[in-house]
Amino acid sequence: MAVMQRIKAVGAWLDERLQLGSTIAEVAEHPVPRSSASWWYIFGSATLVVLIMQIVTGICLATVYTPAANGAWESLIYLNYQQPLGWYIRALHGWGSNFMVALMLVHMVQVFLFGAHKYPRELTWVAGIVLLLCTLGMAFTGQVLRFDQDAYWGLGIGASIAGRSPLIGPKIVDLILGGPIIAGETLSRFFALHVFVIPGLLLAFVGLHLFLVLRLGINEWPMPGRIVTREKYRQQYKELVQRDGEPFFPFAAQKDIVFAGLIILSLVVVAAVMGPIGPGGQPDPTIIQTVPRPDFFFLWLFSVFALLPPWTETFLMLVGPPIAIGLLFAVPFLSGTGEKSWRARPFAVVIVTLILLAIGTLTWLGTYSPWSPQMEAWTEAPVPPDYLKGRTPLELQGAILIQYKQCRNCHSLGGQGGMRGPALGDTAARLTRDEIIRQIVQGGGNMPAYGKNLSPAEVNAIVAFLGTMHPANEPPARDSAKPAEPAASQ
Amino acid sequence: MAEQSNNDQAGSGELTSRRTFLLRVGIAINAVAVALFAIPILGYVLSPARKFVWLRWISLGPLTNFPENQTRLAEYVNPFRKPWDGETANIPCWVRHLSGGDFQVFAINCTHLGCPVRWFAESELFMCPCHGGAFYSDGRHASGPPPRPLYQYQHKIEAGQLWVRAGEMPTLGQPTA
Numbered sequence: 001m002a003v004m005q006r007i008k009a010v011g012a013w014l015d016e017r018l019q020l021g022s023t024i025a026e027v028a029e030h031p032v033p034r035s036s037a038s039w040w041y042i043f044g045s046a047t048l049v050v051l052i053m054q055i056v057t058g059i060c061l062a063t064v065y066t067p068a069a070n071g072a073w074e075s076l077i078y079l080n081y082q083q084p085l086g087w088y089i090r091a092l093h094g095w096g097s098n099f100m101v102a103l104m105l106v107h108m109v110q111v112f113l114f115g116a117h118k119y120p121r122e123l124t125w126v127a128g129i130v131l132l133l134c135t136l137g138m139a140f141t142g143q144v145l146r147f148d149q150d151a152y153w154g155l156g157i158g159a160s161i162a163g164r165s166p167l168i169g170p171k172i173v174d175l176i177l178g179g180p181i182i183a184g185e186t187l188s189r190f191f192a193l194h195v196f197v198i199p200g201l202l203l204a205f206v207g208l209h210l211f212l213v214l215r216l217g218i219n220e221w222p223m224p225g226r227i228v229t230r231e232k233y234r235q236q237y238k239e240l241v242q243r244d245g246e247p248f249f250p251f252a253a254q255k256d257i258v259f260a261g262l263i264i265l266s267l268v269v270v271a272a273v274m275g276p277i278g279p280g281g282q283p284d285p286t287i288i289q290t291v292p293r294p295d296f297f298f299l300w301l302f303s304v305f306a307l308l309p310p311w312t313e314t315f316l317m318l319v320g321p322p323i324a325i326g327l328l329f330a331v332p333f334l335s336g337t338g339e340k341s342w343r344a345r346p347f348a349v350v351i352v353t354l355i356l357l358a359i360g361t362l363t364w365l366g367t368y369s370p371w372s373p374q375m376e377a378w379t380e381a382p383v384p385p386d387y388l389k390g391r392t393p394l395e396l397q398g399a400i401l402i403q404y405k406q407c408r409n410c411h412s413l414g415g416q417g418g419m420r421g422p423a424l425g426d427t428a429a430r431l432t433r434d435e436i437i438r439q440i441v442q443g444g445g446n447m448p449a450y451g452k453n454l455s456p457a458e459v460n461a462i463v464a465f466l467g468t469m470h471p472a473n474e475p476p477a478r479d480s481a482k483p484a485e486p487a488a489s490q
Numbered sequence: 491m492a493e494q495s496n497n498d499q500a501g502s503g504e505l506t507s508r509r510t511f512l513l514r515v516g517i518a519i520n521a522v523a524v525a526l527f528a529i530p531i532l533g534y535v536l537s538p539a540r541k542f543v544w545l546r547w548i549s550l551g552p553l554t555n556f557p558e559n560q561t562r563l564a565e566y567v568n569p570f571r572k573p574w575d576g577e578t579a580n581i582p583c584w585v586r587h588l589s590g591g592d593f594q595v596f597a598i599n600c601t602h603l604g605c606p607v608r609w610f611a612e613s614e615l616f617m618c619p620c621h622g623g624a625f626y627s628d629g630r631h632a633s634g635p636p637p638r639p640l641y642q643y644q645h646k647i648e649a650g651q652l653w654v655r656a657g658e659m660p661t662l663g664q665p666t667a
Contacts, residue, residue, distance in 0.1 A: 160661050164661070
């Protein structure tokens with residue numbers, strides 16, 4: 001009892017001088033609509049919890065990581081294998097970034113579908129978009145700090161996009177790279193962005209975001225037919241909170257607390273089981289045996305760059321992002337009043353679904369990038385034996401040439417090889433002999449012309465082999481202008 | 491009386507202007523101070539963009555490294571390297587020796603988005619691992635999204651060595667490899 005009294009006395013002494021008690025109590029106990037204490041309202045706070053974890057693990061990493069191009073990669077390897085628990089801190093930070101982006105996106109979709117961006121919370125949404133951009137900025141710059149081959153060539157892609165800007169393109173490239181080419185100063189620039197500039201912005205806007213949530217009140221559970229108007233909404237909200245409000249802590253906060261705990265646990269387990277992410281090969285540009293890929297959250301962009309029609313590309317790369325970002329900022333000003341419930345906003349639901357489907361599909365395509373040649377297929381994927389049985393020597397020579405001339409890098413056979421061009425297994429069923437020759441010699445439809453690299457004898461052998469490529473129950477394609485060849489039985 | 495009240499007003503007006511005077515002086519001093527502070531910072535941050543051309547002649551080694559009718563990977567050290575650049579200072583490029591003293595030196599960067607193209611001698615193609623660009627042996631576009639042929643270095647032969655003018659990452663806006 002004496003101890004308790006002692007603690008209370010210290011607390012009272014501190015509160016008299018700090019004046020924090022009443023402020024904290026005011027924040028913790030501010031009334032929220034009963035309907036907002038929902039399992040749907042837990043994603044924002046969980047994102048904040050992961051952000052705090054990122055700050056802690058980020059500071060830990062900064063005590064060992066060397067932000068210089070001649071030492072960064074080695075310091076990451078040191079963290080992974082020699083620094084006690086370095087692997088774990090790196091794993092927490094790397095997987096934490098994935099958690100944070102994912103939770104933030106769920107939060108964003110939820111507040112949009114629940115109409116939380118509408119009057120008077122327009123600027124809460126705007127601050128949220130700034131936070132989205134900052135978080136994606138952290139994800140990209142963090143990928144650069146993991147200074148490996150993917151980081152190096154990822155910077156090259158960024159610079160190449162910037163270099164497409166008219167007139168000032170080359171200057172922007174120099175500014176991004178901190179010089180004329182990816183080098184030491186490039187890494188130092190991205191370090192400054194990742195550790196000082198963007199986190200500063202991030203914290204400032206988290207502060208604003210939370211301040212607005214407190215001052216304007218958490219969005220009530222939307223009901224179809226409960227229309228938001230600028231004249232009446234604030235009064236209605238006040239009445240709702242008075243009539244049907246509960247103190248935020250513990251009534252609503254308990255769900256946030258439970259979920260936050262689960263998120264921390266999941267992150268800890270994922271980090272321990274999956275281990276640190278990378279680094280990949282060292283950032284030596286002379287090692288060109290590399291297949292650069294962005295991190296998961298940018299795979300959809302990688303796919304977009306491969307699939308856009310080339311003539312639209314420069315325009316869309318430069319104009320697309322500002323339009324997309326501008327639209328995100330504009331959302332609450334385009335639909336700031338009216339229905340809040342997603343049940344009464346079919347257009348909003350369709351838009352969210354389409355965007356998620358598009359990004360999901362593009363991400364999925366990015367994981368196996370069918371447009372990229374598979375550089376090793378010609379030596380690592382043999383011709384399946386079924387395609388060699390009963391073939392003539394000329395046809396077998398064609399099979400060898402198909403391997404040797406790297407056709408397999410873009411064309412699969414028996415499910416192995418590149419997917420850039422069509423699979424070869426049914427070539428003869430699709431093309432006549434003349435069409436196959438023309439396609440090989442002249443190329444076209446995204447296939448290079450091989451006329452200069454193949455002797456007539458080589459073309460003859462390849463075409464003989466491809467002529468055997470048709471399913472057993474499907475005859476080879478033939479030129480309909482010519483009479484059909486007499487059947488074998490005649 | 492009227493005169494008196496006028497004087498009062500004039501007095502209080504003087505007082506206000508004396509107060510605002512100090513504020514104005516403060517603003518002026520700070521405007522100058524902030525400019526002196528900020529302009530060098532801008533200059534510092536923007537300094538990488540101060541030069542228009544980052545190119546210098548550098549040797550790729552003796553001509554004997556590049557047999558006729560072959561395309562080979564060559565390396566040079568970035569002429570603008572800093573001591574802490576580490577392995578990023580080593581830049582690769584493709585040297586194609588045609589017959590005689592004819593050379594073509596291609597940048598490693600794909601003209602689409604800068605990924606490293608790889609030479610395949612058997613099919614005589616450069617292929618890019620990122621978005622599927624392909625180029626013929628002379629650098630012409632063969633397939634995929636690249637909007638132009640491979641970037642080429644300006645080159646010369648001097649003292650039995652092949653020299654290129656290099657230092658910059660080539661981009662569409664600045665195709666000076």
